[in-house]
Amino acid sequence: MIVILYNYIGLYISWKHGAKIQPWPSVIKSKDYTFYLIYFSYIALVINGIISTIRGSYVRVLVLSGFILTLIGMYINFISRRDLAQCWLPLSNSASDTFLIKTGIYARVRHPIYLSVLIFLLGVALIGSNFYSLLFFVTLIVALIIRIRKEENALIAKFGEEYNEYARATPILIPKIKKG
Numbered sequence: 001m002i003v004i005l006y007n008y009i010g011l012y013i014s015w016k017h018g019a020k021i022q023p024w025p026s027v028i029k030s031k032d033y034t035f036y037l038i039y040f041s042y043i044a045l046v047i048n049g050i051i052s053t054i055r056g057s058y059v060r061v062l063v064l065s066g067f068i069l070t071l072i073g074m075y076i077n078f079i080s081r082r083d084l085a086q087c088w089l090p091l092s093n094s095a096s097d098t099f100l101i102k103t104g105i106y107a108r109v110r111h112p113i114y115l116s117v118l119i120f121l122l123g124v125a126l127i128g129s130n131f132y133s134l135l136f137f138v139t140l141i142v143a144l145i146i147r148i149r150k151e152e153n154a155l156i157a158k159f160g161e162e163y164n165e166y167a168r169a170t171p172i173l174i175p176k177i178k179k180g
Contacts, residue, residue, distance in 0.1 A: 006070075006074050006077070006120065009074075009078065010074075010077050010078060010081055013078050013081045013082055034143050034144075034146050034147040034150065035147075037139065037140075037142075037143035037146075038117070038140060038143045038144065038147065040139070041121070041136045041137070041139045041140035041143060042117075042121060042140070044132070044136040044139075045121050045124045045125055045128065045133060045136045045137065045140070046124055048128040048130070048132045048133055048136060049066075049124050049125075049127040049128040049133070051128075052127065052128045052129065052130060052133075053127065057130070058127065058128070058129055059129050062126045062127065062129040063126070063127050063129070065123070065126050066122075066123040066124060066125070066126030066127035066129075067123065067127065068123070069119055069120070069122050069123030069126065070119075070120050070123035070124060070127075071123075072119055072120075072123075073116045073117065073118070073119035073120025073121070073122075073123060074116070074120060075116075076105070076112055076115060076116035076119060077112075077113060077116035077117070077120065079104070079105050079112070080105050080106075080112035080113045080115075080116055081113065082104075083101060083103065083104030083105050083106055083112075084101055084106070084113070085101075100155075100159045100162055100163060100166060102166055102170070106170070107170065108170070108171075108175040108176075109170065109171055109172070109173060109174070109175045110166070110167060110170050110171065110172050110173075111148055111151070111172060111173055114144050114147070114148060114173065115173050115174075117140075117144070118140070118141070118144065118173070121137060121140055122137065125137040148172065148173075152167070152172075
């Protein structure tokens with residue numbers, strides 16, 4: 001249930017702040033294979049977590065840690081979608097009227113939505129706490145690396161030197177910890 005709420009609340013926040021939400025047929029027609037790999041991993045992790053929970057084959061401290069991580073991932077996702085607002089389009093697409101967002105959470109990390117997905121699904125993997133969780137999570141990481149590279153190239157093509165400067169100043173996924 002939390003996974004369904006997570007997805008729909010995220011889409012609602014994007015829509016509320018002006019994003020143009022594409023219908024599923026256009027997403028499927030795009031033939032973006034990283035999308036399929038990411039969502040395969042996502043669904044597999046969720047199903048694995050549910051099965052582990054039903055079977056009672058879980059470690060309580062890992063389930064608690066996983067639940068906390070899912071909440072943190074959700075929070076980062078919602079903040080990211082709010083800050084990206086009308087410039088968010090699925091599948092790394094961008095319309096001609098979009099601009100580079102460098103404020104809010106995007107001032108701290110270039111891909112906070114992907115960071116939120118990693119944190120959320122790490123939490124789900126901890127809830128499952130078995131070999132399959134590890135396998136599906138590693139698959140997710142590989143898919144996200146490919147996806148981020150693709151998106152970085154698209155952003156450089158669209159925004160040129162402005163994006164290169166932003167990339168030099170802003171970490172890709174892990175925010176810098178400020179000293180003092």
